[in-house]
Amino acid sequence: xxxxxxxxxxxxxxxxxxxxxxxxxxxxxxxxxxxxxxxxxxxxxxxxxxxxxxxxxxxxxxxxxxxxxxxxxxxxxxxxxxxxxxxxxxxxxxxxxxxxxxxxxxxxxxxxxxxxxxxxxxxxxxxxxxxxxxxxxxxxxxxxxxxxxxxxxxxxxxxxxxxxxxxxxxxxxxxx
Numbered sequence: 001x002x003x004x005x006x007x008x009x010x011x012x013x014x015x016x017x018x019x020x021x022x023x024x025x026x027x028x029x030x031x032x033x034x035x036x037x038x039x040x041x042x043x044x045x046x047x048x049x050x051x052x053x054x055x056x057x058x059x060x061x062x063x064x065x066x067x068x069x070x071x072x073x074x075x076x077x078x079x080x081x082x083x084x085x086x087x088x089x090x091x092x093x094x095x096x097x098x099x100x101x102x103x104x105x106x107x108x109x110x111x112x113x114x115x116x117x118x119x120x121x122x123x124x125x126x127x128x129x130x131x132x133x134x135x136x137x138x139x140x141x142x143x144x145x146x147x148x149x150x151x152x153x154x155x156x157x158x159x160x161x162x163x164x165x166x167x168x169x170x171x172x173x174x175x176x
Contacts (some may be wrong), residue, residue, distance in 0.1 A: 026120065030058060033081060035074045035128075074154065075130050082111040082131070082143075097132050099153045099163050104132015105143075113144030122146050130154050 032055070040047045044056040044064070070077040075096040076087035083105065087093035090105055097104060105111070113123035125140045125148045132138040133152035140148035153163040 029116070029121070030062070032058070033078065035077075074128075078129075078131055079105050079109075082113075083109045084112070085109070092131075096154050097130060099133075101132065102134045104134065104138035107137055111143045113140075115144075117144055117146075124148075126150055128152070128154065 039045055041050055042052045042055055042059075043050065044052070044059045071080065071087060071093075073096055076092050076094075079085075079090045079092035080087050083090055090109055091103075092105060113121075113125075116123050123145045125145045127150045129140050129148065129150060129152045131143075136142055139152065151161070151163075156163045
């Protein structure tokens with residue numbers, strides 16, 4: 001897995017024609033977590049087979065984390081990234097969370113989007129959640145994300161929205 005963190009810095013306009021000093025803007029943060037992406041699956045690492053010009057542009061203008069070590073499966077990695085804690089401390093170290101599992105990342109854990117929200121950022125998640133959804137309080141929009149477009153389990157069919165367990169998750173996609 002490769003974690004790509006791209007900070008695209010906003011321009012810092014420190015003044016204007018009236019001599020009034022403007023406050024600097026906060027940087028935009030784009031965080032890409034790509035499961036099962038091999039080292040040579042992006043062209044900025046040398047791949048000639050898979051051109052990835054947009055990801056390359058984000059990488060070259062941001063920060064590339066080449067030595068960030070993750071867990072071999074997604075739930076522990078996601079919980080560690082979002083909580084800032086090793087998975088052993090959140091109970092997510094062993095396996096992935098299946099659709100039938102009645103648990104998730106504990107609600108007493110503060111996630112990255114909750115911290116960012118307190119700093120005035122908007123947070124949006126696209127893709128799989130895989131951190132528990134048995135109760136709405138465990139879903140992305142109750143854990144600090146303003147929006148979530150994706151699915152809750154590890155993978156699901158794009159056409160009939162069934163998971164590997166046969167559970168339909170399309171009814172759970174968008175909580176308000």
